[in-house]
Amino acid sequence: MKTSHFFLCLFAVTLVVLGYFEYRQQKVLNEQKPIPIITSLANSLLPIPKEKIKPEPITIMAVGDIMLGRSVNTKLQKQADFTFPFQKINSFFKNTDVVLANLESPFGENCPVTDTGMVFCADKNSVQGLKLLGVTHANLANNHINNQAKNGIELTNNILLQNKISSVGLSTGSGIIVSQIKNTKIAFLGLNDVPPYPKEINNLSKELLLKQLELATKSADIVIVSFHWGNEYQQKSKRQQELARLAVDNGADLIIGHHPHWAQEIEKYKDVPIFYSLGNFVFDQMWSKETRQGLVVKVVFENDKVSTYSALPIFINKDYQPETKTTP
Template sequence: MKKIYVKGIISFIIIMLFMGTMEQNQVHLIFVGDILLDRGVRKVLNEKGYNYPYMDVKDILKKGDISFGNLENPITQRGVPAYKRKDLIFRGDIKNTKALKEAGFDILNLANNHAMDYKSIGIMDTIDLLEKEKIKPLGFSDPRKTENIVVMKRKGIRFGYLGYSIFPPEGYIYSKEREDILRVNMKTIGETIRKAKKMCDYLIISFHWGNEYEFYPSDYQKNLAHIAIDQGANLVIGHHSHVLQGVERYKNKLIFYSLGNFIFDRQMNKGTDETIMVDVTVEKDQCKGVRLIPIKIKNCQPNIAKEKNGEYILKRLKMYSRGLIDEIEIRNGLGYIK
């Protein structure tokens, strides 16, 4: 009897150690939507402090092994604004970079239609300021560099990130001699993705695309996302629409067509104050599961949406995803994708 009891204890210890080892080998990738640090957000930052927007979500960002967002403006004090509508020219104060680091961000995408609002000087300053805070900038072209992929190693797994915009920056003349954002080139993107895949174990591609305030992806988005996965991407993350768009499972890989806003002002259109934080669990080179955390934006601050508010956001995401994915499970105020 004692032998059986001892064997039972030993078996239990072995199982617990094995489960602990599995957790140690798992990497959590966190993804959020658009981050705007100007206009109405700037006013709130000056009133409440530069750490204010992240107060309710920083624990999630910090627990992520790699936390990712889309930075929707340059961070600079220099430069001449681009030639476009003044109310659509943005830039953030340099104090923001420290706050972004303290919030837990590891990588920020710059491939969007506002990163060049203060032209090449603005994006150069943004890159330098982020790098000083040990935040990796993504989605820009630099005449001094040949590789545009960012590779980050966590728990023995190499994670590669590529960032592209389908939109050219407004009011700015492109020159291959100056820093710029990376744009989608349908003739070369397949080759670029295949090359990037050889440099990593798990490849994430961020696209700035789609129609503003549309809850459903366009055919162009679907086609481009499928090409990315066909060529080797493990995960596709989208931005720009300012609202949530559906999630698709394609060849057993996930496509999040838009994560909507994250830190933003002017929640005038329906859905612009609703978003999710995506927590992807990766082991070796495989996605083991996804947790969806519903978020409600209040006074430029993302807040975890609880109970009925959270379920409402997740149910709408399920509606947008109808016909694209088999199931999004809602349990205890969170969403899950197996």
């Protein structure tokens, strides 16, 4: 009987001891923290995906030739108001991200007040009109930009920069301009195909065009090419079409043309709009209906592609002001 009591007591003590050790082991396990290296390894194997920022819509407007010398300058001096040429149309450029223009006349010192001649000189104060219009980018790759020699090109570029307007088409550096618009990078190329060919600007060749397009497509989300090309007072040429399509084939998203002083055809090639010539915008060529007509282009980009585009006809009135109508 004593023996059985002994074994019962021993069994009870054993249960208590085992229970205590089980309790201690569980408590230790509960108090242990995860090993940091395991968490880090898990995160590296299963990275948390980052949400891609969706590009905001970009609205771009473009106009044709702006010449602020000769008879236009005479008018500005008489008016004593350098915003005068743009006062009947600037309201159409509100809420626009980019305004691109071809500046056909360089700024100069002591510009002569004259209504004749083919050497253009614009008063430095006439940049006020470009600002009123909201110009953000001015193409300088054209056949009149050296009318005031190298100093005139430098002066023009400096005045534009002081007024937060980017010069497009100068041959310095890579020859292209990349601007951050909202959360989108836009490359602007300006190329001249009309003599004389001043070395300070990009003069058009297929080799240069392809080189700049290669750089632009690597550097930007949208590529805009501004061509100064074609034949005056005519519709588009075969060369214009070949160059435009070459540009699109190599990454251009929008083609803007000028120089003929006529509004030329609009073409869509591989979903890219090609505006062969926007005609005149501010000019003193009053002798024909065609030279007084032009186009204002509006292009909207969504997700880095053209979503909509339109062309608004304008007519230059007797005071050299573009208006949104097709007859004087």
